[in-house]
Amino acid sequence: MTPPDTSDRSTPSGLADAEYLRLAHAALAAIETTIDRWLDEDLIDIDTHRTGGLLELSFPGGSKIILNTQPPLHEIWMAARAGGYHYRWADGAWRDTRSGEEFFAALSAQASAQGGRALRFEAPAA
Numbered sequence: 001m002t003p004p005d006t007s008d009r010s011t012p013s014g015l016a017d018a019e020y021l022r023l024a025h026a027a028l029a030a031i032e033t034t035i036d037r038w039l040d041e042d043l044i045d046i047d048t049h050r051t052g053g054l055l056e057l058s059f060p061g062g063s064k065i066i067l068n069t070q071p072p073l074h075e076i077w078m079a080a081r082a083g084g085y086h087y088r089w090a091d092g093a094w095r096d097t098r099s100g101e102e103f104f105a106a107l108s109a110q111a112s113a114q115g116g117r118a119l120r121f122e123a124p125a126a
Helices: 017-040 103-115
Strands: 047-051 054-058 064-070 075-080 083-090 093-096
Touching: 017 047, 017 054, 017 064, 017 103, 064 103, 075 103, 083 103, 093 103
Parallel strands: none
Antiparallel strands: 047 054, 054 064, 064 075, 075 083, 083 093
8 A cells, every 4th residue: 555645745834744844954054054154254163964854063162053853743953052942834934832932043042152152044035
């Protein structure tokens, strides 16, 4: 028996699986592009390592931020020194499931704290 095609299945987030994957992977790609630019500009040395939907950011001093897509839940998870956070697509942005804070603003704050300097990530165009 062939399993059902879930490529356009919608979930409570309102996104089809394919749209979730597109948005989540665009977010991770935007983060990698920003860090590559910072490396080129010699702003800060953050090492990145990506395996599928998992992106690890290693900061000077040894701290890390781990970003991980969660396809079954249609979320992006962030683990930082300050704690763990879950983000779901709502109102055209990735929003914290508890506070409603926008993902790229929160990532910027966490990266700034762990990097010891002001760092700003921006969301890609949806």
